[in-house]
Amino acid sequence: MIYMLNAPPEMVSLKFSDNSELVIGSYQDRSNKLVAYLKNLEDNTIEKILFFNKMSESKQDYMYILHDWFPVEWGSIFDTVSNSVYKFVRGEMPFYVDLDDFLYNRKHEKIYSSSVWAASLAVNCDEIFNISLDRCLFWQYNYILELYFDGKIIVFYNGHINREFEFLVEDTLLNDFKVTKDIIDHLKEISTFEEAVEYLRKQLIFYSL
Numbered sequence: 001m002i003y004m005l006n007a008p009p010e011m012v013s014l015k016f017s018d019n020s021e022l023v024i025g026s027y028q029d030r031s032n033k034l035v036a037y038l039k040n041l042e043d044n045t046i047e048k049i050l051f052f053n054k055m056s057e058s059k060q061d062y063m064y065i066l067h068d069w070f071p072v073e074w075g076s077i078f079d080t081v082s083n084s085v086y087k088f089v090r091g092e093m094p095f096y097v098d099l100d101d102f103l104y105n106r107k108h109e110k111i112y113s114s115s116v117w118a119a120s121l122a123v124n125c126d127e128i129f130n131i132s133l134d135r136c137l138f139w140q141y142n143y144i145l146e147l148y149f150d151g152k153i154i155v156f157y158n159g160h161i162n163r164e165f166e167f168l169v170e171d172t173l174l175n176d177f178k179v180t181k182d183i184i185d186h187l188k189e190i191s192t193f194e195e196a197v198e199y200l201r202k203q204l205i206f207y208s209l
Contacts (some may be wrong), residue, residue, distance in 0.1 A: 001066070001069070002022060002038075002050070002064055002066060003065065003066045004024075004055075004063065004064070004066070005034070005052055005063070005064045005065075005066075006061075006062060006063055006064075007024055007027075007030065007034060007062050007064060008062045009030060009062070011024065011123070012024055012025055012026050013025075015041070017171075018131055019040070019041045019042050020038055020047070021039045021041055022036050022037075022039075022050070022179050023036060023037050023038075023039055023070065023089055023090075024036045024089065025041075025089040025090055025091055025202075026091070026157050027088070027089070027090075027091035027106055028088070028089070028106050028107075029056070029106055029107040029108060030054075031057075031107070032053065032054045032057055032063070033051070033052065033053055033054065033064075033067075033108040034051075034052040034054075034064050035049070035050070035051055035052070035085050035098075035108075035130060036049075036050045036052065036085075036089060037049050037050070037072075037081060037082075037085060037086055037089055037094045037098060038050065042089055045072075045126065046072045046082070046086060047071065047072055048069050048070070048071055048072060049069060049070055049072060049081065049082050049085045049086075050066060050068075050069040051067045051068045051069065051098065051099070052064035052065060052066055052067060052086055053065055053067045053068075056146075056190055058121070068099060070099070072204075080097055080100060080119050080123060081096075081097045081098070081122045081201060082092060083123035083124075084096040084097045084119045084122070084123050085097075087094065087123060088106075091135070092128055093122060093123070094106060094133075094135070094136055095111060095119070095122075095147050095148065096119075097119045103118065103140070105121060105134065105151055106133075106134065109151075111151050111153075112153065118146065118153055119141070121138065121146055121155065122138045122146055122148075124140070125138040125139055125140040125144065125146070126139060126140045126165060127139045127140075129179055129184050131149075131184060131188055131204060132186045132188065133147060134148075134150050134151070135150060135187070135196075136148050137183075137184070137187065139179045142158060142174050142175055142177075143157075143158050143159075143174065144156065144174070145174060145177065145179075145185065145200065147196060147197070147200060149193045149196050150193060152193045154170065154175065154193075154200075155170070155199050156170050156172045156200065156204060157170065157172065158172065158173060158174040158175075170201075170203055171205075173208050174204070175207075175208065176207050177203070177204060177207040177208075178207070183189060183200075183203060186199060187199070
């Protein structure tokens with residue numbers, strides 16, 4: 001087990017003599033925390049998810065100490081956490097779920113609590129469209145359209161919602177909707193979350209006509 005880690009920005013992974021590799025990636029901020037996964041190089045399986053804290057927030061170094069970890073068992077209660085950390089480290093998702101059920105951005109800042117539902121939708125979606133560094137669109141055909149925009153989330157959901165969330169959730173019909181290059185290009189030109197939400201609402205109405 002890795003208890004201490006020196007991980008400067010140029011280090012994206014670290015191989016060990018037991019034929020395993022600790023993967024950190026290049027997407028996340030390294031100011032005070034790191035998340036990583038341990039990969040078995042013999043069969044390419046993900047064995048562990050690891051959480052590191054910076055040893056000293058005052059020192060200008062990249063020394064971290066292991067804070068928590070758990071073995072990966074796909075299909076377990078940790079499945080969403082494992083998937084979110086795995087895709088986050090690979091730069092495929094702009095957020096991840098920690099063991100406390102909070103959603104964290106790439107700077108490891110808390111965004112929302114009790115957000116496993118939003119994260120599970122995102123990790124299981126059919127397609128992820130990157131708009132910019134901290135903005136992306138998750139799409140699952142005829143089921144969900146989820147926008148992450150500078151730390152804010154809206155979920156357009158084709159189903160009945162019977163609970164409240166800290167983020168926006170709207171019941172809507174997604175039949176025949178398609179995420180096109182024009183939609184992504186337009187979202188790249190939008191500067192605020194509110195504008196992006198209104199634009200997607202109009203697109204959903206247009207496709208439903």
